[in-house]
Amino acid sequence: MCDKQQPNNRGIAFFQDIANDVVANDAHEGDKDDYKIEIKWRNVFIFIYLHIAAIYGLYLPKQRSTVIIGWIIGILSGMGTTVGSHRLFTHRTFKANQALKILMMILQTMAGQEPVLKWARDHRVHHK
Numbered sequence: 001m002c003d004k005q006q007p008n009n010r011g012i013a014f015f016q017d018i019a020n021d022v023v024a025n026d027a028h029e030g031d032k033d034d035y036k037i038e039i040k041w042r043n044v045f046i047f048i049y050l051h052i053a054a055i056y057g058l059y060l061p062k063q064r065s066t067v068i069i070g071w072i073i074g075i076l077s078g079m080g081t082t083v084g085s086h087r088l089f090t091h092r093t094f095k096a097n098q099a100l101k102i103l104m105m106i107l108q109t110m111a112g113q114e115p116v117l118k119w120a121r122d123h124r125v126h127h128k
């Protein structure tokens with residue numbers, strides 16, 4: 001047996017490790033009765049800032065190309081979250097090759113949300 005894995009196998013093992021971590025984290029979640037609501041103040045301030053900045057941005061002078069690129073980035077990053085983190089990594093609704101998985105991780109990162117592993121874990125808890 002050879003100890004070295006082929007580059008393609010290492011990449012697949014990486015994603016399998018992520019999936020196994022998500023499943024392992026699910027197994028340690030407590031009952032719903034143990035759930036305690038906790039306000040994440042860091043997230044509260046980030047969302048307040050982002051909304052104020054978005055409203056401010058509406059009044060700034062901008063070129064048409066900036067608006068178009070902004071819409072494209074918004075749509076792609078939204079797909080990274082909805083298709084990638086949600087449907088692919090959390091619910092495993094479909095199978096994807098390595099390139100699509102990496103693309104979905106990049107697009108999800110562009111959305112400025114949590115890392116895909118944490119996103120998938122939290123969303124699985126949300127569905128329980």
Ligand SMILES: [Zn+2]
Binds near residue numbers: 086090091123127
């Ligand atoms: Zn879901």
